[in-house]
Amino acid sequence: MEKKRIYLSSPTMHGEEQEFVKEAFDTNWVAPLGPNVNAFEQEMAQYAGISHASALSAGTAAIHLALRLLGVGQGDVVFVPSLTFSASCNPVVYENAVPVFIDSERDTWNMSPEALEKAYEKYPDAKAVILVHLYGTPAKLDEIREICDRRGTVLIEDAAESVGSFYKGKHTGTFGKLGIFSFNGNKIITTSGGGMLVSEDKELIDKSRFLATQARDPARHYQHSQIGYNYRMSNIVAGIGRGQLLHLEEHKKRKKEIYAQYKEAFADIPGISMNPLNTDGDANCWLSCMTIAEGCSVTPDMVMDALEKENIECRPIWKPMHLQPVFGDCDFITVQEQGSVAEDIFNRGFCLPSDIKNTAEDMERIIRIVRSFFLS
Numbered sequence: 001m002e003k004k005r006i007y008l009s010s011p012t013m014h015g016e017e018q019e020f021v022k023e024a025f026d027t028n029w030v031a032p033l034g035p036n037v038n039a040f041e042q043e044m045a046q047y048a049g050i051s052h053a054s055a056l057s058a059g060t061a062a063i064h065l066a067l068r069l070l071g072v073g074q075g076d077v078v079f080v081p082s083l084t085f086s087a088s089c090n091p092v093v094y095e096n097a098v099p100v101f102i103d104s105e106r107d108t109w110n111m112s113p114e115a116l117e118k119a120y121e122k123y124p125d126a127k128a129v130i131l132v133h134l135y136g137t138p139a140k141l142d143e144i145r146e147i148c149d150r151r152g153t154v155l156i157e158d159a160a161e162s163v164g165s166f167y168k169g170k171h172t173g174t175f176g177k178l179g180i181f182s183f184n185g186n187k188i189i190t191t192s193g194g195g196m197l198v199s200e201d202k203e204l205i206d207k208s209r210f211l212a213t214q215a216r217d218p219a220r221h222y223q224h225s226q227i228g229y230n231y232r233m234s235n236i237v238a239g240i241g242r243g244q245l246l247h248l249e250e251h252k253k254r255k256k257e258i259y260a261q262y263k264e265a266f267a268d269i270p271g272i273s274m275n276p277l278n279t280d281g282d283a284n285c286w287l288s289c290m291t292i293a294e295g296c297s298v299t300p301d302m303v304m305d306a307l308e309k310e311n312i313e314c315r316p317i318w319k320p321m322h323l324q325p326v327f328g329d330c331d332f333i334t335v336q337e338q339g340s341v342a343e344d345i346f347n348r349g350f351c352l353p354s355d356i357k358n359t360a361e362d363m364e365r366i367i368r369i370v371r372s373f374f375l376s
């Protein structure tokens with residue numbers, strides 16, 4: 001008999017989602033926009049402690065609109081961490097701007113302030129910085145923000161993976177001019193697919209709603225003086241989000257327990273380290289990751305193969321953007337003399353199953369397989 005499937009991070013629904021969706025059906029608010037969208041925006045903004053939010057079809061759409069709203073265009077340089085998912089930087093290319101990839105630091109795996117500082121020597125006129133909070137761990141926000149302020153560069157936070165993560169008591173995504181959240185299928189809360197753009201700047205968020213609904217000018221006839229998009233979240237999807245938000249704290253608690261359990265289970269194995277959590281932050285522990293010590297004969301592929309053979313889903317670390325064929329022509333800035341931190345984490349790490357529905361037995365199964373490689 002096939003062993004029970006264990007997932008990396010699958011949706012967890014609770015019931016309230018369906019009630020909000022049913023309400024939308026019952027009142028015929030199925031069409032785009034409606035009360036769930038407004039309420040989801042307000043509830044999410046309140047949770048994150050930010051004044052304004054617009055619900056969108058995807059986190060990627062939110063990053064794209066952020067760049068449009070800040071006037072990033074043809075030939076503009078945008079600094080993005082190399083160690084991230086491609087959605088962080090694809091929208092830079094949609095606008096014919098130029099991503100320049102920045103190496104990671106070891107303390108949080110996020111954009112290195114030193115490498116960012118170095119990047120300005122080559123690109124003093126960079127137009128924007130997109131900061132990512134990888135796997136839910138807050139980046140070094142104080143340091144990065146100080147550099148952005150001093151250089152007069154606008155900061156966009158890609159908080160797609162860090163909904164529920166805080167830095168010095170403030171929610172990630174609320175430090176920059178604009179922040180983005182994702183509610184994609186495997187994120188900590190999901191709407192099946194969706195995203196959000198947040199800011200303290202009401203004008204920017206109002207304008208994002210305008211651009212996201214085909215940029216129709218305020219005239220009775222259909223008039224357009226700008227290029228728009230169809231990026232708004234539907235009222236059905238927002239209903240799922242409202243239900244999920246009620247359980248965000250509970251999801252986070254479970255994710256943190258999973259991380260703590262792995263950490264404890266591998267504490268006696270010198271060859272294994274867990275992904276670092278920012279000591280100034282409260283991470284949502286979206287995905288628990290481990291790295292294998294340098295010089296160890298075990299490789300991530302060996303462990304992932306063994307887990308997959310047992311019907312256990314896992315995933316490599318995001319392959320750095322500066323190593324991607326599609327971004328082959330882009331520059332990469334590191335302060336390492338040889339190689340890069342991003343590549344080293346990619347080579348030695350992988351993501352452990354972090355599904356909040358994992359039972360104690362599931363966790364034991366995973367841990368037993370991983371440990372077996374390191375016990376001689």
Ligand SMILES: *Cc1c(COP(=O)(O)O)cnc(C)c1O
Nearest residue numbers: 058059060085087088160182184
């Ligand atoms: C998921 C993700 C996105 C994109 O979000 P979507 O809602 O899937 O478009 C962007 N950046 C990072 C780092 C992500 O993990």
